[in-house]
Amino acid sequence: MLIGLALSLLFPLLAACSTKKDLNDPANRRTLKIGTLYGSKQDETWFRQQFTDMFELTHEGIDIEVVPAIDWSEQQFEPQDKNGRQKQPDPLEKAKAIMTGSNPVDVMIFDMNMLSTFANENLLKPLDPMLKEDKIDTAEFVPSVIDAIRDAGNNNIYALTPTFMPTALYYNKKIFQDTGVTLPADGMTWDDVFNKAKQLTKGSGKDAIFGFSFNQWGGSGENFWDIQNYVAPLELKIFDDKAEKMLVNSPQWEKAWSTIYDLYKAHVFPRQQDMNVDQPMTDRAQYNPFQGQLFLNGRVAMTLGDYGMINQIQQFNDNADKLKMKKLDWDVVTMPVHATVPGVGGSYSFNSLAGINSKAQNQDDAWEFVKFMNGKEWAKFKSRSTYEMPSRTEFIKEREGMHYNVKAFTQLKPAPWMGSSLNDQKLYRERPNLNMMQQLVNNAYMSVFQGQKSVKQALQDLETKGNDVLQKIKLNPDGPLEGVFDDVYGPAKPMDSVQAEAVPAG
Structure with missing residues (x-):
């Protein structure tokens, strides 16, 4: 009995070791099919560098086959209609096709817009049981990232992402100090931000200082796309759930439009013509690659920006002396929130969500890939990205030689984007x-x-x-x-x- 018990305990361990060894055994070669929304053979090298090369290097028994749902190299040759337009394929339907066909992909890499549909139509395998079995603690990830994924998956995790692109409120310290206005802080409401913006607005022409901009390029608030971040947390709808009746003629919409228009009239926002006020007019004038970016040029006190904007600030400050301009003294705080929706603001961009196809023919390797892609080793390398932030909190840190409020990018829950339900x-x-x-x-x-x-x-x-x-x-x-x-x-x-x-x- 003792010998039998010992052997019964030993065999599962040997099997587990054998399975783990097989994942890296070149003699036991398998193909893992990875689907992507867009691609072609011409740009497959880029995709492999971003997503699969490290995995293949460490898993010698697995070959990667990349399967784009929409192949750019074929799409450009589609016939045109009488107006010279090509019919654009539906990315969702094309993605479904490579997930449900006779030879389906094992892993699908996609963006946040598709997660709810994939989850509700049972196209993805729930990852919660595998996370639990492999003792992967989701508390090691940015909470708001996991919350957004769970919300889209009806409280289940159907995909993970190693990186994301958050937004925050950037501000110019010097403008605040010169005017005596209290510096911004995390958790401010939109009313707080707009009140400060009005106090900071002054001057005219090339000496004008604008309190706030919805973007870093100017022309702020002049078209409806600019205020999407402002209205998104309120979840206002243009039309009803049946797309039969307009919902725009409401007190909430009127207040939102009036708020922005009143600030625009007061010239608290820069307008399109303000971008070129001090544009050099002679050939001998020194070229300024940051011309028109009013925040970098010290003419906007606060602006919304994504994580990648830090690259531009760093490049600007590194070359300010050559441009004979003042370096930007800046910092960042959380996106503004509405008092009626505390804790929700801004947007997160998820472009690298990876999930396992529920019809995958190679589910073991698929989980190994998703796990590896979202593991600590991968996060260590991806944390060097200057455009996206790692989802694992352990690897979120300030850029070398820079000091700013890096936590501002992760404290708020992202607001649902209009039309994303x-x-x-x-x-x-x-x-x-x-x-x-x-x-x-x-x-x-x-x-x-x-x-x-x-x-x-x-x-x-x-x-x-x-x-x-x-x-x-x-x-x-x-x-x-x-x-x-x-x-x-x-x-x-x-x-x-x-x-x-x-x-x-x-």
């Missing part, structure tokens, strides 16, 4: 013409900023126009629609008259 994704797939609605909204928004309509009138007109267009789209989901973008907002008022209405800055 599972229902919205389904609607847009079934009715491609719904993509016109974003442009329709932008046209109405611009009618306010061009002085054509008040916020209230523009929203009322948008409701009327939008309801009509939604019904046309319902009847004609993907065919040509006439007259959608006919101008219904009246004659444009000269911009000078709009600017004359602005509250004096200072």
